[in-house]
Amino acid sequence: MRILVATAVPAERDAVARALPAPGTETRLPAGTLHRHRTTTHGPDTPPSAAPLTTGSQPASLTTGPEYDLLAAGVGPALAAASTSGALTAAALAGRPYGLVVSAGIAGGFLPEAPLGSLVLADEITAADLGAETPDGFLPVTDLGFGTVTHHPPRDLVRAAATATGARTGTVLTVSTVTGSAERAAALRALHPRALAEAMEGFGVAEAAAAHSTPVLELRAVSNPVGPRDRAAWRIGDALTALTTGFGKLTPVLESWDPYEP
Numbered sequence: 245m246r247i248l249v250a251t252a253v254p255a256e257r258d259a260v261a262r263a264l265p266a267p268g269t270e271t272r273l274p275a276g277t278l279h280r281h282r283t284t285t286h287g288p289d290t291p292p293s294a295a296p297l298t299t300g301s302q303p304a305s306l307t308t309g310p311e312y313d314l315l316a317a318g319v320g321p322a323l324a325a326a327s328t329s330g331a332l333t334a335a336a337l338a339g340r341p342y343g344l345v346v347s348a349g350i351a352g353g354f355l356p357e358a359p360l361g362s363l364v365l366a367d368e369i370t371a372a373d374l375g376a377e378t379p380d381g382f383l384p385v386t387d388l389g390f391g392t393v394t395h396h397p398p399r400d401l402v403r404a405a406a407t408a409t410g411a412r413t414g415t416v417l418t419v420s421t422v423t424g425s426a427e428r429a430a431a432l433r434a435l436h437p438r439a440l441a442e443a444m445e446g447f448g449v450a451e452a453a454a455a456h457s458t459p460v461l462e463l464r465a466v467s468n469p470v471g472p473r474d475r476a477a478w479r480i481g482d483a484l485t486a487l488t489t490g491f492g493k494l495t496p497v498l499e500s501w502d503p504y505e506p
């Protein structure tokens with residue numbers, strides 16, 4: 245299976261890359277640069293040092309495992325959607341479509357459920373503020389008769405991935421504005437009681453994946469609490485380390501996942 249992993253920034257992409265065994269090759273697209281990591285399975289006669297990285301004329305004891313394309317897709321839902329869509333379209337036109345898209349990166353966590361350094365897996369990827377303010381409160385665009393505000397990753401995949409990584413599962417919100425006050429954090433939780441984390445790309449990545457009928461997953465490592473802004477208190481390094489560790493535990497699950505299994 246080919247898997248597209250979309251992060252916001254290169255530091256997050258590189259944190260994911262550190263969990264993958266093979267060195268990446270780079271492919272330029274109009275929408276960004278894909279860093280390709282190919283996993284291989286070695287038979288008893290093929291020491292890893294002798295294994296070629298290309299798929300052409302492989303020895304019988306070497307099979308090609310899943311291929312991961314890592315993309316720093318940009319910050320925010322619109323750029324993330326555009327970049328992800330570009331990569332999905334390029335793959336489809338090349339006759340090598342992706343079987344799964346993963347939105348990965350750091351996030352703000354709602355305390356106490358999602359503490360700093362913890363992992364969160366989305367069972368719902370929700371656009372938190374896509375809608376309209378009315379005198380009676382916020383209305384999602386779906387209540388206005390448009391589009392969608394939530395995407396659901398495959399339930400069996402979320403369950404297996406959470407078991408393997410130790411991540412908590414719940415709603416991951418996508419916002420265009422990072423929350424900066426206790427009042428806004430409380431308002432978001434009132435609207436989305438199952439929310440564990442907020443980030444800025446998941447819904448955009450999921451919209452692009454849905455347009456290509458491709459399943460999506462969102463994995464986040466918590467770098468800061470959702471609430472009053474205190475950038476100096478963000479623990480980005482710890483979150484990137486947690487992302488690497490979590491992604492390393494996730495790969496066997498992705499590699500054994502059968503999208504057609506009921």
Ligand SMILES: O=C(O)c1cccc(C(=O)CC[C@H]2O[C@@H](n3cnc4c(=O)[nH]cnc43)[C@H](O)[C@@H]2O)c1
Pocket residue numbers: 252253255256318319320349350351352353419421422423442443444445467468469470480
């Ligand atoms: O400065 C750095 O070294 C650095 C390294 C990795 C990532 C960053 C970012 O600033 C990533 C921005 C990205 O993170 C998500 N995020 C993190 N916390 C929150 C939050 O509280 N609310 C919303 N989004 C958050 C988000 O997806 C951003 O795109 C810097």
